[in-house]
Amino acid sequence: MDKQPCVYILSSKPYGTLYIGVTSDLVGRLYQHRTDSIxxxxxxxxxxxxxxxxxxxxxEAAILREKQLKRWHRQWKINLIESDNPHWANLAPSIGLPALPPMDAETSSA
Structure with a gap:
C-alpha cells in the first residue's frame, strides 16, 4: 500500500478499548502498534x-477527521465501526499484514 494519509481505529477486542490515530503509512504504523515498539x-x-x-x-484532512472522531461519544465510534465492520473483524490482512489471533469476544463488554 502506498503512503497515503489515513485515520484508523484500533480495538483490543470487540467493544473493548479503542484507539484513534492518523498516519501516512498505515502498514508501517500498524506494525509499530503490533510489535509494541512505541x-x-x-x-x-x-x-x-x-x-x-x-x-x-x-x-490536513486526515488530521481534521481524527480530531473529529476523538471528540465523538464512544457509542458513535462503535456505530461507525459496525456500519462497515459489524463483526469487528481485524482488517489488517486486507492491507497486506498477517492476521493476528482472533479477538476474544466472550470477555468483551459494551
Whole structure:
C-alpha cells in the first residue's frame, strides 16, 4: 500500500478499548502498534486490531477527521465501526499484514 494519509481505529477486542490515530503509512504504523515498539496507550492496553480505516487526499484532512472522531461519544465510534465492520473483524490482512489471533469476544463488554 502506498503512503497515503489515513485515520484508523484500533480495538483490543470487540467493544473493548479503542484507539484513534492518523498516519501516512498505515502498514508501517500498524506494525509499530503490533510489535509494541512505541511506549504508550496502545502498548499499555494491548490495542492491536485494526477495525476501521479511512483514506484521505491530504494529511490536513486526515488530521481534521481524527480530531473529529476523538471528540465523538464512544457509542458513535462503535456505530461507525459496525456500519462497515459489524463483526469487528481485524482488517489488517486486507492491507497486506498477517492476521493476528482472533479477538476474544466472550470477555468483551459494551
Amino acid at each position: 511506549a504508550g496507550f496502545t502498548r499499555r492496553h494491548a490495542v492491536h486490531h485494526l477495525v476501521r480505516f479511512e483514506m484521505f487526499g491530504s494529511m
